[in-house]
Amino acid sequence: MWGESVSPDPVRLSPRDGNAVILAAVLTVAAAILAVQLFVRPIVGLADNHDYERVMGYAGFQHTTPIAAERYFSFLRTQYAVVAPGWFRGGYHSSETLLAFVARYAHLAFSSQPLFDIRWLGAIHAMLLLVALAGLVRACRDLALPAQVLVAALLVLVFTDVGYVAPLNSFYSQTASLLFLLLAAAIAAEAVRRGRLSGGLLVAYFGCALLFVGSKPQEKLAAPLLAFFGLRLARVEWAGAWRRGAAWLAIGLCAFSVWYGRHTPYTLREATIYQVVFDELLAHSPEPADAAAELGLDPDWVKYTGSNPYAPESPLLEPAFRTRLLHQVGYRKILRFYLRHPMRLADRIGRASDQAWSLRPNFGNFEKSAERPDRTLATRFSLWSRMRGRLGAHPLAWIALLLGGNLAAALATHRRSSPSGRLFREGVILMVVMAGLAFAVCVLAQAPTDLSRALYAYHALCDLLLIADAGWLAQTLAATHSPLSGVGEFRPSEAR
Numbered sequence: 456m457w458g459e460s461v462s463p464d465p466v467r468l469s470p471r472d473g474n475a476v477i478l479a480a481v482l483t484v485a486a487a488i489l490a491v492q493l494f495v496r497p498i499v500g501l502a503d504n505h506d507y508e509r510v511m512g513y514a515g516f517q518h519t520t521p522i523a524a525e526r527y528f529s530f531l532r533t534q535y536a537v538v539a540p541g542w543f544r545g546g547y548h549s550s551e552t553l554l555a556f557v558a559r560y561a562h563l564a565f566s567s568q569p570l571f572d573i574r575w576l577g578a579i580h581a582m583l584l585l586v587a588l589a590g591l592v593r594a595c596r597d598l599a600l601p602a603q604v605l606v607a608a609l610l611v612l613v614f615t616d617v618g619y620v621a622p623l624n625s626f627y628s629q630t631a632s633l634l635f636l637l638l639a640a641a642i643a644a645e646a647v648r649r650g651r652l653s654g655g656l657l658v659a660y661f662g663c664a665l666l667f668v669g670s671k672p673q674e675k676l677a678a679p680l681l682a683f684f685g686l687r688l689a690r691v692e693w694a695g696a697w698r699r700g701a702a703w704l705a706i707g708l709c710a711f712s713v714w715y716g717r718h719t720p721y722t723l724r725e726a727t728i729y730q731v732v733f734d735e736l737l738a739h740s741p742e743p744a745d746a747a748a749e750l751g752l753d754p755d756w757v758k759y760t761g762s763n764p765y766a767p768e769s770p771l772l773e774p775a776f777r778t779r780l781l782h783q784v785g786y787r788k789i790l791r792f793y794l795r796h797p798m799r800l801a802d803r804i805g806r807a808s809d810q811a812w813s814l815r816p817n818f819g820n821f822e823k824s825a826e827r828p829d830r831t832l833a834t835r836f837s838l839w840s841r842m843r844g845r846l847g848a849h850p851l852a853w854i855a856l857l858l859g860g861n862l863a864a865a866l867a868t869h870r871r872s873s874p875s876g877r878l879f880r881e882g883v884i885l886m887v888v889m890a891g892l893a894f895a896v897c898v899l900a901q902a903p904t905d906l907s908r909a910l911y912a913y914h915a916l917c918d919l920l921l922i923a924d925a926g927w928l929a930q931t932l933a934a935t936h937s938p939l940s941g942v943g944e945f946r947p948s949e950a951r
Contacts, residue, residue, distance in 0.1 A: 474596035488615040493577040500531035500624030502819040507626040512543025514555035529829040534570040546720035550666040551631035580623035583634045590641025599933035606926040618814025618840035629911040631670035639663040647878045652688035661704040672719045678712030729764040807898045808850040810906040814840040890916040
């Protein structure tokens with residue numbers, strides 16, 4: 456994974472032989488933890504907040520109760536009616552819909568039950584997560600055994616935490632974001648180990664990157680970054696790049712992101728801009744009327760300050776209002792407003808950062824029962840999310856330390872590293888930039904009450920960085936103290 460190897464000890468277990476044992480242990484432990492949470496009652500999942508229909512509508516599932524209190528927020532529902540696909544076409548496209556279709560056909564092929572059990576989808580999600588974890592562990596097989604053990608243990612601790620696992624039993628598109636991000640990371644890590652991305656891995660990397668970009672509209676901005684890193688891994692020379700398949704795959708990824716962005720439903724854009732303007736920018740303005748005037752809004756609209764776009768009395772139900780809103784306000788105008796008012800921007804960043812370390816949205820994790828009242832959160836397998844939550848006292852400081860520290864370390868050691876070591880450091884830089892971009896998008900272009908779901912990919916990127924840091928440090932220590940530090944490929948200067 457890091458591009459530096461430790462010469463095998465002729466007496467002790469070699470890193471590559473040890474990797475097979477570590478991989479078996481990771482898959483066994485992770486599979487057991489996932490099974491206990493996802494398939495054994497009380498089943499853990501994440502309740503619907505009205506977003507399920509975006510995926511269920513196309514894949515052909517419906518809730519089995521008309522009672523809103525039982526459908527939304529409070530309880531997980533595990534049984535769904537199987538209906539004709541496409542009964543609801545909201546225009547929201549997500550790679551999660553593809554996974555829901557796979558679960559639908561698996562249910563129809565192997566189950567005699569009339570109702571679809573969400574655990575079919577949970578099983579598909581879990582299998583993809585295990586593949587990603589296995590790929591990340593395998594990519595570390597040239598590292599020192601202590602580094603491999605540490606990385607493997609952290610991967611299991613982090614990505615089997617209930618904060619990541621609960622959405623696996625759901626129809627949320629964020630699940631596809633997590634899975635395809637981890638799969639792309641595993642492929643990239645293997646390419647770093649080999650020193651090159653080629654063949655089937657090349658196609659797999661760009662395929663997973665495309666499915667990640669297509670999981671949610673907010674992920675489309677990562678396409679150029681993933682495309683450029685794919686070209687670096689493929690060692691594409693800019694002269695004559697057009698002759699290389701990797702270059703065309705990169706162009707295709709960027710073109711897809713543009714197409715995907717343009718096909719984001721207007722209803723979603725309207726609701727998001729409404730939230731950002733009325734429920735965030737104006738609601739936290741000392742003089743809402745002045746801020747509205749600066750944005751060029753109708754003065755009469757100030758009365759909507761603090762209102763919810765999804766409320767029954769929302770003005771978004773009026774076509775004329777929606778048209779004028781999109782015509783008068785866009786993300787560029789909002790960004791320019793914040794740049795003209797840096798203190799307002801700092802205030803917004805500060806409030807958003809309060810949730811920058813929280814993995815747990817306040818939606819119910821369990822089915823309705825007498826033992827578990829509304830919005831009961833699971834407490835088992837929550838060690839990592841609880842540890843993260845303790846960073847909330849000084850969130851911006853920890854964000855700056857993690858992202859800034861990794862960026863500085865990668866840049867400072869890049870030049871004197873081996874070719875694979877440089878690719879690893881460029882991967883660290885990629886994750887730093889992607890995490891910063893994801894956070895910025897949530898700060899400036901989203902304003903839900905609970906940002907933890909919107910920050911899901913950001914959380915995963917931050918945790919991947921922490922795991923990479925731990926492995927990097929362990930490998931550096933192994934390099935420094937190895938009696939074979941002058942033998943073969945192993946060079947302490949490259950490990951550092």
